[in-house]
Amino acid sequence: MFTGIVEHIGTVEEFKELDTSESGGNGVSLLIKDATSILGDCHIGDSISINGTCLTVTEFDENTFKVGLAPETLRRTNLGSLKSGSKVNLERAIGGDVRFGGHYVQGHVDTVASIEKIDKDGNALNFTFKLKDLQYINYIVEKGFIAIDGTSLTITHVDHKQGTFGISMIEHTQKNVIMTLKHIDDFVNIEVDLTGKLIEKQVELQLSSQISNEESPLVSLIHKIVEEKLSKITK
Incomplete structure (x- = not known):
């Protein structure tokens, strides 16, 4: 999870397409440099947001870190257009002691x-x-x-x-x-914003559940409205 408050601007050092022997299936390796300020507490497996995309650190040193990009990530995001020298927004995943200045950002680009x-x-x-x-x-x-x-x-x-x-x-x-x-x-x-998607899904599930139940309040209301309309037509 992230806040959407960019911590640092990094630079793409290398954008490398991997063969199947390296990646297990047509992936891409992305090496970011000029990232010293966000790597002091870094560990392998940590999440870092690159241009809003949550990615996993696979290698790092004091100035650079590497992540892998799956084909789905390349289809959904603008990361496939990066090249050596491109600037990118960077943010570490939040910890429990971080003041929340932005909003809840998953790092899952839509x-x-x-x-x-x-x-x-x-x-x-x-x-x-x-x-x-x-x-x-x-x-x-x-x-x-x-x-x-x-x-x-x-x-x-x-x-x-x-x-x-x-x-x-x-x-x-x-x-x-x-x-x-x-x-x-x-x-x-x-x-x-994730909130809108969650509300939509809950409304969809509730409506589906109500409509499939003949004794539900929604179905009863629909029947009542239809009966009232039909009674007016027949009068």
């Missing part, structure tokens, strides 16, 4: 979005994004949370028909994340 517009607003920057998978717009609400490349941000506007949404980034955040290094049409990783 989809990517492209940058459609960047506008100055005083010393802030306003970004507009368009989702690749439009169904995720259902979980994005104005003034709600979202994680973009692992950065916890607040939604400023949403267009559910177009599948677009926006955020406003203050000057401090601009200096401490990679968003300002990106351009129009570049892709960012998106993790929507």
Whole structure:
């Protein structure tokens, strides 16, 4: 679990495709350097978020660490576009003594979005994004949370028909994340707020359970409404 508060910006040292003898099946090895500030308490098997993607440390030294990327990770995220020299947002998994400044971020990227517009607003920057998978717009609400490349941000506007949404980034955040290094049409990783997905699933399960039970309150209510409508028609 993460907070969406980026701790450090690292640099890709190596992006290497592995053969089956190395990875067990067409994976990728990613080596990140310039990461000394977050490796002081690192252990093999720890989770580190790279651009909002929770990944497992397989090797490390005082300045670098390595992770493996599965094909599913490459399909879901923008990590496949990384190359030597690319800058990435880094955050260690939270501990019990961490103040919670962002929101609950799993590091499980849902989809990517492209940058459609960047506008100055005083010393802030306003970004507009368009989702690749439009169904995720259902979980994005104005003034709600979202994680973009692992950065916890607040939604400023949403267009559910177009599948677009926006955020406003203050000057401090601009200096401490990679968003300002990106351009129009570049892709960012998106993790929507887990709360919306959980609520949707619970409502779906409850409705399914109620509808399948002829004696449930919901079915009884539906029958009552139908009977009342039919009685009005027959009068």
